[in-house]
Amino acid sequence: MADFGYDVADYCNIDPLFGTLADFDVVLSEAHRRGLKVILDFVPNHTSDQHPWFAESRSARDSAKRDFYIWRDPAPDGGPPNNWISNFGGSAWEYDEQTGQYYYHAFLKEQPDLNWRNPAVRAAMYDVLRFWMRRGVDGFRVDVIWHLMKDPDFRDNPPNPAFQPDQAEIQSFLQVHSADHPDVHGIIAEMRKVVDEFDDRVLIGEIYLPIERLVAYYGEDLSGAHLPFNFQLISAAWHAPQMEALIKEYEAALPEGGWPNWVLGNHDQPRIAARLGEAQARVAAMLLLTLRGTPTLYYGDEIGLPKVEIPPEEVHDPWEKNEPGLGLGRDPQRTPMQWSDAPNAGFSRTKPWLPLSPDWRERNVERMRAERGSILNLYRRLLVYRSEHPALATGAYHSVTTENDVLVYERGSQERRLLVALNFHDEERILNLPAGQTMRIMLSTHLDRDGEVVRGSASLRPNEGLILEPSP
Numbered sequence: 001m002a003d004f005g006y007d008v009a010d011y012c013n014i015d016p017l018f019g020t021l022a023d024f025d026v027v028l029s030e031a032h033r034r035g036l037k038v039i040l041d042f043v044p045n046h047t048s049d050q051h052p053w054f055a056e057s058r059s060a061r062d063s064a065k066r067d068f069y070i071w072r073d074p075a076p077d078g079g080p081p082n083n084w085i086s087n088f089g090g091s092a093w094e095y096d097e098q099t100g101q102y103y104y105h106a107f108l109k110e111q112p113d114l115n116w117r118n119p120a121v122r123a124a125m126y127d128v129l130r131f132w133m134r135r136g137v138d139g140f141r142v143d144v145i146w147h148l149m150k151d152p153d154f155r156d157n158p159p160n161p162a163f164q165p166d167q168a169e170i171q172s173f174l175q176v177h178s179a180d181h182p183d184v185h186g187i188i189a190e191m192r193k194v195v196d197e198f199d200d201r202v203l204i205g206e207i208y209l210p211i212e213r214l215v216a217y218y219g220e221d222l223s224g225a226h227l228p229f230n231f232q233l234i235s236a237a238w239h240a241p242q243m244e245a246l247i248k249e250y251e252a253a254l255p256e257g258g259w260p261n262w263v264l265g266n267h268d269q270p271r272i273a274a275r276l277g278e279a280q281a282r283v284a285a286m287l288l289l290t291l292r293g294t295p296t297l298y299y300g301d302e303i304g305l306p307k308v309e310i311p312p313e314e315v316h317d318p319w320e321k322n323e324p325g326l327g328l329g330r331d332p333q334r335t336p337m338q339w340s341d342a343p344n345a346g347f348s349r350t351k352p353w354l355p356l357s358p359d360w361r362e363r364n365v366e367r368m369r370a371e372r373g374s375i376l377n378l379y380r381r382l383l384v385y386r387s388e389h390p391a392l393a394t395g396a397y398h399s400v401t402t403e404n405d406v407l408v409y410e411r412g413s414q415e416r417r418l419l420v421a422l423n424f425h426d427e428e429r430i431l432n433l434p435a436g437q438t439m440r441i442m443l444s445t446h447l448d449r450d451g452e453v454v455r456g457s458a459s460l461r462p463n464e465g466l467i468l469e470p471s472p
């Protein structure tokens with residue numbers, strides 16, 4: 001738990017803190033009984049320093065597992081072998097007194113990187129995938145998949161000329177040799193083959209890269225990840241023209257047959273309502289659930305959880321501890337799900353590890369289900385609407401206009417076309433319907449215009465989004 005689960009000491013078990021394998025089997029079968037799929041977070045880039053492989057590897061230079069990890073001699077001055085920086089700050093190399101070499105850790109020193117160039121590592125890790133697939137899991141989200149292969153010569157990374165002192169230290173160098181090495185695609189193709197040994201399983205890759213490099217992770221002839229996570233929405237500027245350009249760029253970059261996906265939030269990024277504002281979070285929900293491709297949304301965003309302030313004495317995230325005060329800490333987005341106004345928001349019977357949002361007595365699932373206009377009900381309506389309209393799941397995407405900071409696009413085929421209009425602005429805006437059509441409002445982000453017929457044009461309130469269908 002040095003990095004809260006991203007430091008694995010046993011890949012084929014459940015940490016006793018959370019239960020047992022038998023408990024896991026119950027979770028899995030209960031989820032499946034409800035028609036839900038279960039995807040595991042697979043962490044192959046590094047293990048915990050408590051993993052028996054690492055204990056053996058560090059015990060001696062000639063240990064059988066030495067080459068499971070990345071060991072290098074010190075630089076001539078005794079310092080680290082190169083200038084690579086840990087994602088959590090400081091050098092990525094840790095000196096080991098006993099054997100007089102450094103080991104590489106892209107994250108914490110408690111998270112030594114595995115050596116994926118070693119075929120024995122690959123074979124062992126592929127067996128881990130098989131272990132869980134045999135148990136019935138539906139696929140994997142692969143942690144930092146673009147990190148798996150490093151430059152075999154361990155060349156220094158070049159400095160980043162755009163670095164600003166308020167950024168994380170890792171940003172001070174361009175990660176050209178430490179990540180996204182072309183050899184990674186061969187590894188992912190191997191992983192994909194293992195996943196394909198089982199029916200109907202999904203391989204998702206966590207990848208923070210610009211679009212043109214991201215799409216390479218679909219692999220040659222789609223032999224890579226089914227879904228290289230597309231995190232563009234997380235950093236996108238909140239303006240209609242920029243958003244439209246980004247959607248276009250991503251759609252155009254997809255390889256033939258590559259299935260798109262969009263991610264709105266995750267446990268490493270500030271909450272959507274904290275990033276954009278509460279009103280905008282509703283527009284973002286409509287955007288996410290009307291774009292082409294698999295949507296990923298993060299628990300708590302469906303009740304509009306804000307940034308939860310974490311008092312210094314309650315900080316858990318090692319990144320915040322290593323590089324304090326830069327806003328890098330991830331605790332604010334990892335606070336408990338708020339289910340009800342019962343003690344601890346119904347999340348647990350004991351004090352949770354992180355605080356609740358101060359408004360938890362109102363901002364909880366039970367309460368918001370009963371409020372007709374709540375963001376939770378917006379999410380529920382959007383999900384139902386999406387599942388009932390194949391045009392949204394699989395139909396084509398056509399951009400229409402971004403006039404007046406309103407993003408307008410069509411989804412679907414000639415026969416059944418839906419129009420989505422999102423007002424990115426804090427003021428009212430007029431939407432001119434294509435060819436002066438008459439349309440019917442199916443859903444407003446404000447949840448109060450169902451069935452309204454609009455002729456030629458429609459007004460959009462500040463930060464309002466609409467889904468419209470042609471009116472007979």
Ligand code: GLC
Pocket residue numbers: 003006043107143144206267268
């Ligand atoms: C990924 C995870 C993050 C974790 C890191 C190291 O980025 O999403 O939470 O700290 O990998 O495993």
